[in-house]
Amino acid sequence: MNTAWRGGIAAACLMFGVAFAANAQSQTMPKPTDLATQNAVADYNAGNLVSARSQFRRAAQKGSRLAEFNYAMMLLNGEGGPANVPEGKKWLRSAADANMSHAQFVYGKMYDDGQFVDKDPAEAHRWFLRAASQGHVQAELALANQFLDGRGTTRDNEQAFNWYKKAAEGGDMTAQYVAGSFYERGGDGVERNLNVARAYYAAAAAQGDPAAKLKYLQLSAELEKQKPQ
Template sequence: MNGRMQGVLRCLAVAAALLATGATNLASAQDRVAKSNDPQTQTAVADYNAGNLGAALNEFHQAAERGSRLAQFNYAMMLLNGEGTAVNVDEGKKWLRKAADANMSHAQYVYGKMYDDGEFVERDPAEAHRWFLKAAQQGHVQAELALANQFLDGRGTERDNKQAFVWYKKAAQGGDMTAQYVTGSFYERGGDGVDRNLNVARAYYAAAAAQGDPAARLKYQQLSAQLRDQKEVKPQ
């Protein structure tokens, strides 16, 4: 497992735990991991956050066995990362799949990402597409972006710029900075079923710029100047 994927999985485990306790200030809202009403899962979350990884692992396992999707997900992440135990890829994948099959959108996204990146499994963009679609249909923003990228690249599915735009726009409306920039570029150039609209494009660039995207800030400034010049040009 390379460092990039390990970092992603660890952050997701923490995000899920934080969301379970309602402490969303350090987790992205797009994770969309439901709160858990299971007392043992809540205890496991508390132990995980306190660094009591061995206890958290056992508690997540017990709650996972009883069907808690959040416990299944977090238990899988701990196994895949080797937190509180030795790395156990087979068991980790098994429990992640259980959470995904239980319709947990974040687990579906992570499971799809494993196939998209070829981490722990043979790379299979079509299988990744299937799981990204399941999560995206539930409004999972990261999955919407991943799905849009696949449609744009023709990876795991036929290339379809119109579908790419649909999912980029959904992710943009969900607050994803990259999707906001790309959606702005669709409106700036037009085509692929999108009517060219520089005002709308500028609005999406502004949203991405407000999140710190320097390229979006430059685009916003350029379009602002272009629209201002057009307004100043009077018909003869």
């Protein structure tokens, strides 16, 4: 078992929330649990892991789902103290049950990969669906892959395309390439459209996908030939 499994401390989620409140000039004072979680994130980013873990634990016990998630990750990865997989799984599940989409995605990935739990693609599918239904881009991509492969669910290329398209619209490079390939070939409920395919390939190419750049150039040349002389 790989004890260096990474789900990722969700510091960005907290920082975005604080910035948004400041920009909105909110008059609502942060809750004590929010302040405690913010302090824990600051300690984590500064490398003071023992303090961060302790603060995440206290905030998690008071119901902060972000703290629950971050405390779970530290327990699973053995950061700021010894690893405690059973306790880490418990807090991760708590954050997922509290409808935190990233926790739902990570919990699903744990079952998809068979990390810390027996591999269970159907259970992974259930959690990916919950997270994807909230617009979680990584979960949308994971769900699309499951539908395409028939892993954890019935194989369904139309459903796969729908989720690839959602993830592509959310900016995922891989999903942009795959959505482009669906439009390039057509079928599975998708009307062939080389212009749309070219646009998706261009989006993926702009993020550094060399295969997408090649596809973009190929379709550009093909579409140029189709223009009336």
